[in-house]
Amino acid sequence: MCVYLERVLCLIASGAGVHRGLVSGLNPVMPTCEVCQQPANQICGGCKLVYYCSRPHQKLGWREGHKFKCCAFKIQYSDTLGRHMVATRDIQQGEMILREKPAIIGPRISCPTICLSCGKNLDPPEVNSKWDYYKCSKCNWPMCGPECEAADVHKPECKAMTDRKYKCDIKYQGPNKIQAAYCVISPLRVLLMSTSNPLQYENIMNLESHLEDRINTPLYTVLKANLVTFIVQVLGLPFDEETILKVASIFDTNAFDVRSPDGSTRLRAIYLTASMMDHSCKANTRHIFIGEDYHMAIIATVPISKGDLITTMYTQSLWGTLDRRKHLQTNKYFDCECDRCKDPTEFGTYLGNIYCSVCNSAFAPNVEARGAMLLSTNPLDETAPWKCEKCEHCILSKQMVWGNNALKQDLQRLNKTDPNQFEEFIEKYSQTLHPSNHLVVQAKLALVQIYGNYKGYSLTELSNAILRRKIDLCHELLEIADKLEPGWTKFRGKLLLELQAAMTMKTKREFETGKLTKAAAQDELMESLVLLQEATNILKVETHMKTILESKISELTNLLDTTAAET
């Protein structure tokens, strides 16, 4: 980690300059100039972390290398947002704003049986002709094998448990059985840091927790019984109930969901600096995980101007405003008031809206009002009624919520591998849900994934009509992505890949059947190549995508060559 980031972390830890009410009482030692080490009082305007005695020395320091180290962000504090990240200079699309290793990584609150060291999902091997997992020889937690048992990450917790003769009693009970016992591990790892790495422990304990909001929730009542009892009574560790629950609450407020590309590992981790990013329903970054240690990189998805907030998405971008705000209130304890939440049309996508049943009824006298939507009269108030944009028809917000939930359940019940069920869902609700309603969008997204990828629906197996359908769906979804997740987002990258694959197949078929001339086929293939190049720019940072993208590019260029060679 660069020295500047370490200083950001120290600032976070000490609360200096960025922490609520702690701006006074800063380091009494006079800062020194980065260039001449003389007393200095001019702070670098970019990173706000280094000082200079004069303008010439600032210029010299910049030329001598500070320009490569200066962070593109600073952490600020406001009463409404708490600490948040702000760009200290213009940031380019695709630029890596931050790369950081996890301060702590561990199992989620409940998960299938995983290895405590590497986090991989465990398949039960046959041991002594009885089906069970390999177990740590000391604490009995399931592990991959002796190598993981000996890994450093497991040593402190293993010692804490074996010192008290505690043995884990997880046994193989069939595939994918969810184990609640894992809820103690990640908090235990943080608590043990209080002696092994006190500075890091302080850093973590300085994060926002919202414990006061969570303490009486059903989950925290369970944690009081399970987690607190385990730490205090079973392990005999010297922590009070509030500290233990605060650690759990810090995870719930700040942890990132960490997934390996192949889906074999799913953990939660805290990244101290990245956790300073506030939420926006149209975020300007995305994050990726790099390597086996799950370093996180934050990437700008759009150009970010100096002074802009650097934001991330805490919820699902393809949910409507009612669902997103509810999720943020119950999980992160704030009311989102971003531009998208304020706009009853969600930037013209109408993602969370439905058709007005009066204007769209078959008997409606005014045909010009067809397509009119119900809009919330105040999107920042979940109890506000919803009114038609064209007539006086109004419904209560709870009717909107009930209807939404009923249809959501209908969607969830569908067989995820059967495209006909998603097509029927879209058709069935076409009088209520317009083509970019969030439930229809989710059904369309499922179709884009099935068509061309699933067994029985590979690209070569698709009929021309379904191939055309896939292309149309990709275009529709890309239009929504441009408004809600613009730029170099994973969503756009994946859609562009799907689109170019379908377009290439269509061109190939039409050329082979003589529907397209050589020149027209080449023009179309060039169009696909442009899409593929943009998808590559977006996705190449994800290491597992590199070979896939390279082989797609070579397939497409080969096809271009072959087409050019045909007579």
Ligand SMILES: C[S@@+](CC[C@H](N)C(=O)[O-])C[C@H]1O[C@@H](n2cnc3c(N)ncnc32)[C@H](O)[C@@H]1O
């Ligand atoms: C991961 S922390 C982000 C850092 C946090 N602001 C702090 O001061 O430590 C998440 C918390 O930040 C606050 N927050 C994040 N985004 C926000 C937003 N758009 N509006 C208001 N509060 C927000 C909420 O309290 C949320 O639970």
